[in-house]
Amino acid sequence: MKTLLILCIVTLVTCSGFCQNKKNKKSEIPKKTNTIELITSYKTPKEALNEIVKVLLQEGIEPEKIDSSAYFITTGTHGIESTDNKLMFVISEKSDTITIRITGKFIMNIEITIGGVTGKSSWNKISYQGMKGSPRQLSWNFMHKFTTLIPNKKINYITQ
Structure with missing residues (x-):
């Protein structure tokens, strides 16, 4: 009887541990989120702009438009499997904090x-929705x- 009780307790503790496992951080993202806002430790918007351009170039993504006075970057199209994607990075400064908003669209x-x-597809906003492996999820x-x-x-994560 004691072994049965111990076995039940061990099983219960093990199951409750699996239920609280938070390995998948993406499950915390609200559905239909279409804007990501990053709070950064950059000192100036210009520093953030330069660092984002470096990151884009390291990833093989060419910036299409860089506006160093309004602090935004638009990328050229970047193909992923069956989609073409464009991203936009908007840098702003709020009370000594540099924030970066990332949005995008895909076709x-x-x-x-x-x-x-002949019908062609049109550009859509990138958002957190769709099944795993779908064009929407690949773009997200x-x-x-x-x-x-x-x-x-x-x-x-912002839904607009």
């Missing part, structure tokens, strides 16, 4: 022809990757 590389009429993962590449103190 699927497919054409449908029905009866001689591409955008979300920059939360690890750009040094930050805090990440906020």
Whole structure:
């Protein structure tokens, strides 16, 4: 009887440990989030702008437009499997804190022809939705990757 009781307690403790496991941080991201805000430790917006450009170039992504007076960067299209993605980084300063907002859009590389009429897909906002491996999730993962590449103190997920 004691061994049965001990076995039940060990099983209960083990199961409760698995239930509290938080390995998957992405589950904390609200569905349909389309903007990532990074609170950084950069001293100036110019420093943040220069560092983001360095990170983009290291990843093989060419900036399409860099505005050093308004502090934003737009990337050229970057292909991931069946999609093309563009990202936008907006840098702002609020009470001695430099924040970076990342948004993006994607287009699927497919054409449908029905009866001689060809339809192409259009640009969509990148957001946290879709099934694993879907074009939406691949685009989100591409955008979300920059939360690890750009040094930050805090990440906020925003749905607009």
